[in-house]
Structures are given as C-alpha cells and as structure tokens.
Amino acid sequence: MPSATSSQTIGPFWHLIEHPEWADLTRFGAAGSKVTLSGSITDGDGNPVTDAAVELWQSDPPSDESFPGFGRCRTDQRGEFRFTTIKPGPVPGRGNAQQAPHFAIALHARGLLKALMTRAYFEGDPLNETDQLLSAVEDPRRRGTLLARPEGKDRWRLDIRLQRGPHGETETVFLDI
Amino acid sequence: MQGEREAAPFRPYPPGTQPAYDVPGYGSTHKRHPQEPLVQLPHTVTESIGPHFSSAHFPPIPDLSLVDGKPALGERIIVHGRITDEDGRPVSNTIVEIWQANASGRYQHPGDQHDAPIDPNFRGEGRVYTDDQGWYRFTSIKPGAYPWRNHHNAWRPNHIHFSFFGSGFAARLITQMYFPGDPLLALDPIFLSIPDQGARNRLVCALDMTVTEPEWALGYRFDVVLRGREATPMES
C-alpha cells in the first residue's frame, strides 16, 4: 500500500476557505463553561505572522452536534488570533495516567510545508505537575511556552514563537506527532 | 463513538515522504521553521481522534464553476478520487475542503496582487464529503499558473489546494494537487520539497476519461492516502 500523501503549504491565500465564525466553538449552543484563548504568532525576526491559519482541537468535552471540538482562526495584522470555546477537562493519557486539560493546536501558514503542532495547557492547573508531556520538557522556559496564562476571568493567552527570537526569546515547543 | 480502533495511534510517516520545515529553496521557510528539536509525543486520545463535520453545520459546495447560475471562464473540469488510509481502507464521510485560483491564475483574495483578471463567476472555495467507499467529486475550472516572489521569475504550477481531516487529528493533511505534464513542476521549490520522487509524483492527478463528460468537462482523478493506524485491530 502507498504511504500517506505528502503535505504542502496552505499558502498565503487560504482565506478563501476562511469562515470567521469557526473561531467560536460554542456557536451551536454547547453547554459548559465558556473560555477564550487568544494569542499571537511571531517569526524568527520577532515579526507578527499575519497570514496563518490557527486550528484548535480538543478531545474534551466530546464533540457532538452542539459542539464541534474544532475551530479555525486567522491571525490578523498584529499576528493575533482568538477562540471562544468550552473549557476542557482532564483526559486519559498513556497507561493509567491522566493528562492535564489542554487544547491541541495546529499552525498552517505560508512557509510551513506541513503543520506545526503544539498544545496549550492552563497555567496553574494542579494536574500540570504530573502531565506526561509537560514533564517531558525539562527546560522550564520551554515548558512555559505550552502554558496559556490567565488574563482575567475565563480569558487565557498563549503567545507562540516559531523560532528563537533575535534577543534569545524562547521558541515554542513543537510536537512530533 | 470512539472504539478501540479509533484510539489506536497512527503510524509514523515513512522517511522522505513529507517535506522538512526548513527548505532553503523556499524562502518563506527561513524565518518560520523551528530550530529546536521537536518534542516526541506518543499519541493520546487528543491525537488519535479528531473532529467530525456534519453536512448540516458545514454544507457541501460541490461546484466552484458557477456563481448564481452564471458560468466561470476557463476550462471546466471534474475532479474526483478516493480517500483511503495506509491500509487501503476507505475514509468515508470525511470532509474535503478545496480552494484555488481562477483560470487566469488569480485568487479572489485581497492579498493577491497578481495583475490578472478576477472572475466574478468563479467561486474559489469548495467543500465535499466522501461517500461510504471514500469517493469524492467536485466540478471546477482548471486553475491558471501565477507568479510569486520566491525567486526571480518564479511561477507556481497549476494547482488546487486541498484540506483533509481523516479520523484523527494526527492525520490532518493539507496539500496541493498538480496537473500532468506541467513543465513548471520541475522548477517549483514547493513541489520539489518532497524528497521522495514517488511520493511527490502522487500529488499529480491523472486525466480520467471515465469521468470526462462529452461536450462538457474534462475529468481528473486524484487519490489521497491518509495516515494508517499502528495497531491492526481485529476486524471482520
């Protein structure tokens, strides 16, 4: 059997399939505690990435007709994105472990020939201490790139850096899945 | 919804079949590729299941070649194909997103500054679902080549952009379909970013006279393979 089809860049003109309402995962009337996740994407020069498609997927709460579990948002002229969704709970990890609540994030953009995958956890969640992925990232500065920070009630922020910055800023942890 | 099979991890991609992040011939990768090693993440439920799209919430758009019943300019085409996983199983009822330039090589997009005409009757976006056997099909216009600024006199080969989800988030795939016999393919750093020549050539569709409709449209076939699962479950 042939191997999986090769990836190619989403390119700069993917907005033809953009539907801004997809950034609100609660639009079909999902029940649960609403949160927002906003943030920015910057490149290796510290410039905003203004043409990215940011995709958010969560395996909890389980998706159904009222909750797609998946959203897509463009980055704007400042490199900013913003999702509204339902706060996830813990989900099973490997073995008997539990994973801390998290979102999966896929970045697609001009200059990315395949998706960049990362996660957003919630800073301060007690389950973060035992989460298998967070524990595997030993450098605390790098681990911190996976933690969304509270910005007020039910508002969280995660800034993403595609590369080390010109002044030693920490590159976001990207995942080989 | 998710049985044992759905939760099985996906297999790794065979070497050479996927492009790298850092491709010197494609300038936009320079400041956008990660420099730190990626962190390995064995698949959990988050990676091994994925979104399901219902046609009630995400209605199909099977014909890009018309707006308000008025036909777009250019060469009308029918594109179809089958989506399977690496074990040859059909990926049924999955969403396929499509977008492309018009016959002149122009995207209906504020960022596209190419001096080629907009076609108000060309719909740049499509969306279809596979049937029970993994088949999809849509009608469109053959997209034109267009210039880009990657290097001097750079032109993209004719291509259609595709987005696939499959059965788990780790199988998410965005790619481009190319046309047979296009001399620009040999010059295109995006196409050439795939090291394995056989894998690369599977992005080129084939003329298909079985779906070509007399006096109406040429047909092309583009089959897609999504990642297979690691553990082969007990089945049938």
Ligand SMILES: [Fe+3]
């Ligand atoms: Fe394109």
